[in-house]
Amino acid sequence: MNxxxxxxxxxxxxxxxxxxxxxxxxxxxxxxxxxxxxxxxAGLLGVLYGLTSRFVSTSARTRMRxxxxxxxxxxxxxxxxxxxxxxxLILGDRLLLGAAYAVPTVVLGILSAFLAxxxxxxxxxxxxxx
Numbered sequence: 001m002n003x004x005x006x007x008x009x010x011x012x013x014x015x016x017x018x019x020x021x022x023x024x025x026x027x028x029x030x031x032x033x034x035x036x037x038x039x040x041x042a043g044l045l046g047v048l049y050g051l052t053s054r055f056v057s058t059s060a061r062t063r064m065r066x067x068x069x070x071x072x073x074x075x076x077x078x079x080x081x082x083x084x085x086x087x088x089l090i091l092g093d094r095l096l097l098g099a100a101y102a103v104p105t106v107v108l109g110i111l112s113a114f115l116a117x118x119x120x121x122x123x124x125x126x127x128x129x130x
Contacts, residue, residue, distance in 0.1 A: 003066050010071015018076050029097060031085045034078055039108050041077035045069055046113035050120025 024033055048068050052061040082105055089098035 001063065003063075006063060006067040007071040007074070010067040010069075010073075011075035012071075014072040014075025014077075016075075018078055029089075029094070030101060031081075034081050034085060035101065035105055038077050038079060038082060038105050039112050041073050042109035043112035043116045044076075045073045046116030046118075047120050048073070049113075050117035053117075054121055 018037055021033055021037060026032055048065065052064050082102065086098045086102040089095075089101060
C-alpha cells in the first residue's frame with residue numbers, strides 16, 4: 001500500500017480519537033485532556049517501536065510504523081496544542097501553570113516512550129528478518 005495512504009488513514013483515525021477525547025468536559029485551567037493524550041501517545045509510540053524493532057520484517061515494520069506511528073499517533077498526539085496552550089497560559093500571567101504543563105509533558109512523554117519501548121523489546125522474541 002502507498003505510504004501516503006497509510007499515514008492518511010492512521011492520521012484520520014488518530015485525529016478522530018483526539019477530537020473525541022477533547023469533548024470530555026473539564027473545570028480546570030490545566031489542560032488535562034491534552035496532557036494525557038500526549039503522554040499516552042508517547043507511551044504507545046514506544047510500545048510500537050519496541051514491538052516492531054525485533055518482531056516484524058523490515059517492510060512490515062515500515063508499513064506498521066507509517067500507519068500506527070506517523071499516522072495514528074501523529075494524529076492522536078497534539079504537541080502543537082501543547083505549545084499554544086503553554087503560550088496562552090504564560091501570556092495570561094500564569095507562568096507557573098504554563099511551566100507545570102509544558103515541562104512535565106515533555107519529560108513524562110520522553111520517559112513514557114523510553115520505558116515502553118524498553119519493556120516491549122525485553123519481552124519480544126527475535127525472529128528472522130526479511
